[in-house]
Amino acid sequence: MTKGQFGMKNRILLKNEDETKLFGEKIGSAITQKLLICLNGDLGAGKTCITKGIAKGLGIMDDITSPTFILVEEYEGRLPLYHFDVYRIDDTEELYFIGFDDYLSKNAVVIIEWSDKIESILPKDRLEIRLDYTEDGMREICLNPVGEAAQTLVETMAKN
Numbered sequence: 001m002t003k004g005q006f007g008m009k010n011r012i013l014l015k016n017e018d019e020t021k022l023f024g025e026k027i028g029s030a031i032t033q034k035l036l037i038c039l040n041g042d043l044g045a046g047k048t049c050i051t052k053g054i055a056k057g058l059g060i061m062d063d064i065t066s067p068t069f070i071l072v073e074e075y076e077g078r079l080p081l082y083h084f085d086v087y088r089i090d091d092t093e094e095l096y097f098i099g100f101d102d103y104l105s106k107n108a109v110v111i112i113e114w115s116d117k118i119e120s121i122l123p124k125d126r127l128e129i130r131l132d133y134t135e136d137g138m139r140e141i142c143l144n145p146v147g148e149a150a151q152t153l154v155e156t157m158a159k160n
């Protein structure tokens with residue numbers, strides 16, 4: 001999978017913050033099995049914002065905060081959610097100290113903001129999400145499902 005090759009059919013315009021959260025909720029509601037979600041896009045593009053929606057769709061009531069300084073936040077929902085932000089990671093070794101592989105092996109949803117920074121240590125199967133600013137200050141979201149779990153999820157979303 002080459003980075004940045006997202007099919008046009010999976011590009012959607014999100015007009016404001018509420019739409020970003022609602023789209024996240026749609027993703028979260030459609031999740032039925034273990035899934036890795038890789039979030040990329042510039043600072044302020046909406047990675048944490050969409051994570052809030054995904055968490056809501058997973059039945060998580062907690063307030064989702066950005067785990068930039070602590071690397072990972074854990075939540076209990078229909079499936080556990082582990083929310084990472086690896087923006088400040090300089091060396092992937094740092095992740096081994098917090099048991100990163102254990103998180104990935106659990107029956108859970110793992111969301112990683114800035115996953116491109118640690119691409120070399122990530123499994124291929126995942127839902128890739130890219131958020132971009134549009135010229136008029138909205139956001140464009142691109143979904144690229146890789147592997148069976150992510151593909152099933154996107155098909156479920158398309159039906160609902």
Ligand SMILES: Nc1ncnc2c1ncn2[C@@H]1O[C@H](COP(=O)(O)OP(=O)(O)O)[C@@H](O)[C@H]1O
Binds near residue numbers: 043048049137
């Ligand atoms: N579709 C949208 N259009 C315009 N602004 C948005 C949209 N979605 C989210 N935002 C705004 O963009 C910002 C996203 O912040 P955040 O989610 O923390 O970004 P990131 O985690 O990618 O750094 C918030 O201020 C939010 O209100």
Ligand SMILES: [Mg+2]
Binds near residue numbers: 047049066085113
């Ligand atoms: Mg963020």
